[in-house]
Amino acid sequence: GQAEAEGSPRRRLLVPANGADPIDTLRLFFDYFPEVVPFNSWNPFMRLMGLMDNDIHVARACAASPEDALYEMLVRWVSRMGREASVNTLLEALDRLGERHAKETIEDHLVGSGKFIYLEGGAGSAVS
Template identity: 65%
Template sequence: EPAEAEASHTRRRLLVPANGADPTESLRLFFDYFATAVSPNSWDSLMRQLGLTRNEILLAREGVRVPRDALYEMLETWVSNKGREASVNTLLDALETLGERLAKETIRDHLLGSGKYVYEDGEAGSAVS
């Protein structure tokens, strides 16, 4: 736990929806983008990391006509299961855990660049002074 606390003080900056937008709806806006940023070979491991069962992953894959829609369906299942606990920060942390740092950074930069997400105010290391 001390290592976790140390990491949270150094580089852990949380993303939040801009202008107080609904976190779940803001997250959903980017489901299709996530499918382009995360390698299809990592989708199942990512969703297991986020708590989906093998059966939920298989059902999502079987329920789509186009393979790239599978991640969208898996993410929908994740949001349905977790509710407000499903956040972009949880997704980014899961990518980091899986060693998908490039995907994590690409997604983070895209979210910030879209204007739909900003860094949470009051965070240590925030750009606001």
């Protein structure tokens, strides 16, 4: 039940549905993050993700509008991290930042879209 999930320290990991590319699938949702993550949390959020202050400044400078800044930061984060970039890392960073509402809203949106599913019962079942 819900209470059980709340109390459990075990995180449920998201994986792309149908074995789709995790980075490409994640990119589809970069426009959604700025709608949910509070503006004042963008810089601390991306710092937690390992983006350098310089990258953050450049992303803000390159953004067509202030609303596009987080999108630009996420693009830079992916190009810096490569295959290490993961939706689960993003969600964990939001949680650590105290943005639990944003984390849960994004998680629900990703799963609701049908593009991401929960990894069931450990890594073994992911191999198909």
